[in-house]
Amino acid sequence: MTTEITEILDRLHACESELQMHRGYLKAAEYALRVLTLTHPAPERLSDTWLSLLPSIASKHRQSDGDLFAAAFQQSLTVLTEQIGEHRQGDQAATA
Numbered sequence: 001m002t003t004e005i006t007e008i009l010d011r012l013h014a015c016e017s018e019l020q021m022h023r024g025y026l027k028a029a030e031y032a033l034r035v036l037t038l039t040h041p042a043p044e045r046l047s048d049t050w051l052s053l054l055p056s057i058a059s060k061h062r063q064s065d066g067d068l069f070a071a072a073f074q075q076s077l078t079v080l081t082e083q084i085g086e087h088r089q090g091d092q093a094a095t096a
Helices: 003-039 042-061 066-095
Strands: none
Touching: 003 066, 042 066
């Protein structure tokens, strides 16, 4: 193997390792957010605040970091919105 190929492979391995670390950080943050949304003392206020901020959050980052970032970001916002709004579905089921 040439020196250039070895250097490229080393850089690729370093990038893969860094991505795995960031995936771990994100997964931990996902669980923390899940717990926070489930135990929030004012879930309706949390949901209303989230829904009012969501359009500006989405538009701020829409064009910033490329297509892959935008797709992942949109997917994450969708999941968060569903999780934050779950209390309303439970409230509606309880009153039906």
